[in-house]
Amino acid sequence: MAAVLQVRRESLQVLLWQRAQEPHARRWSLPGGRLRDDEDVEASIRRQLAEKVDVRKLAHVEQLAVFSAPDRVPGGRIVASAFLGLIPCDVDPEVPEDTAWYPVDNLPDTAFDHEAIVRRAQGRLRAKLSYTNLGFALAPPEFTISALRGLYSAALGYRVAATNLQRVLSRRGLLEPTGHTSPPGPSGGRPAALFRFTGHGMLVTDPFAVLRPPSKGSGVDVR
Amino acid sequence: MAAVLQVRRESLQVLLWQRAQEPHARRWSLPGGRLRDDEDVEASIRRQLAEKVDVRKLAHVEQLAVFSAPDRVPGGRIVASAFLGLIPCDVDPEVPEDTAWYPVDNLPDTAFDHEAIVRRAQGRLRAKLSYTNLGFALAPPEFTISALRGLYSAALGYRVAATNLQRVLSRRGLLEPTGHTSPPGPSGGRPAALFRFTGHGMLVTDPFAVLRPPSKGSGVDVR
DNA sequence: ACAAAAGTGTTTTTAATACACCCATGG
DNA sequence: CCATGGGTGTATTAAAAACACTTTTGT
Secondary structure: OEEEEEEEOOEEEEEEEEOOOOOOOOOEEOOOOOOOOOOOHHHHHHHHHHOOOOHHHOOEEEEEEEEOOOOOOOOOOOOEEEEEEEOOOOOOOOOOOOEEEEEOOOOOOEOOOHHHHHHHHHHHHHHHHHHEOHHHHOOOOOEEHHHHHHHHHHHHOOOOOHHHHHHHHHHOOOEEEEEEEEOOEOOEOOOEEEEEEOOOOOOEOOOOOOOOOOOOOOOOOOO | OEEEEEEEOOEEEEEEEEOOOOOOOOOEEOOOOOOOOOOOHHHHHHHHHHOOOOHHHOOEEEEEEEEOOOOOOOOOOOOEEEEEEEOOOOOOOOOOOOEEEEEOOOOOOEOOOHHHHHHHHHHHHHHHHHHEOHHHHOOOOOEEHHHHHHHHHHHHOOOOOHHHHHHHHHHOOOEEEEEEEEOOEOOEOOOEEEEEEOOOOOOEOOOOOOOOOOOOOOOOOOO
């Protein structure tokens, strides 16, 4: 079970497919499937997703939690390992007929406990945008600061100031200018500088919100 | 599979039991067992743990991650859902013969991938001590600030200043004085005031390390 | 009185948000 | 030349770390 998220048309959306069979026929569910004996859960979810989207487009995949209530699926208990997947906003992967993107804030009738899984994915993304470099997984290879602001705003659900976003990410060394610029729109304006993320692969940049270790002293000893 | 942690004698320790049978006989492993059809994974781990410790002593239990590498256990793949459990430092639960507490920084020869699970548990605890009220799960019902400092220091692995700890937790409304005091030790000193945590049950107190929503404006609208 | 531990008041540091203003381009 | 975004510089705010100093006890 994976909640694959992407910022599309200014809103955070999730990839759902419509069930054909009972139980919960015609309701929308997260892509997933059974685990094989020769793969771990992450390999499995990547294999399942390969049927829906080009998995090379997935910029980030991580575990969320196990959902295991005995009655979560009617007729025999199924344990689901839930994942979060992220796709950069510049790609529009081909998806099969029976799948569609839905805004996470306006979900259709969902199957089983899949709405809870989407909420979990959304919460995880929100949190990690604050203390990791996970923005790289939402953004295209090159972007303007205001485009990045749009991505963060959509994912976080509140307006982010472009100037502060740039400074926070720059201070952490996550952003670097490409040297290129983007031409202004039809109504004019100064051309925007293009940036890229300095690294791919998730990195925790702000591990201790508080109770940070003392700055003086070697820091190796305890107590 | 659960890493049950407790601060014992100034160090963060984990409860391990020594395997009698092959594979990995005589190596130390985390308590756990098979999931039944009528329970979810948390109910299951609590049932498994009941065989080792009085589960009423567990102040907090949470999921860590699924460990599912096909070869993690020799002879047939076993998927493990790993948990973190916390026991307040004032209780010394009875444990069976074949189990023992070990400092997480000085583990014995461990079975399977259990060392990785302990590392994960340690990391999770460290992180959550910073941005949640999880300290309540390590502390006794009443404690002095310096006792609490000892707990945080042991769990975090670096020295925490008592005065700053008190101020951080107080500002967040997590601490309240009980009105009682603790008598000083044999060498004298001012008697220490006793405190308690205001709430039990985990609470996130510092959700946005950075990129916090704008303080002005209602905060409900996007972009 | 003095040592020891607890607790308070104050300063310093850090890192974010807020805001005013300057810049570059298209019409 | 002015409207429209982009970008920079500076002030403000917030919260934690660091440290000096006072308080309360036992011996």
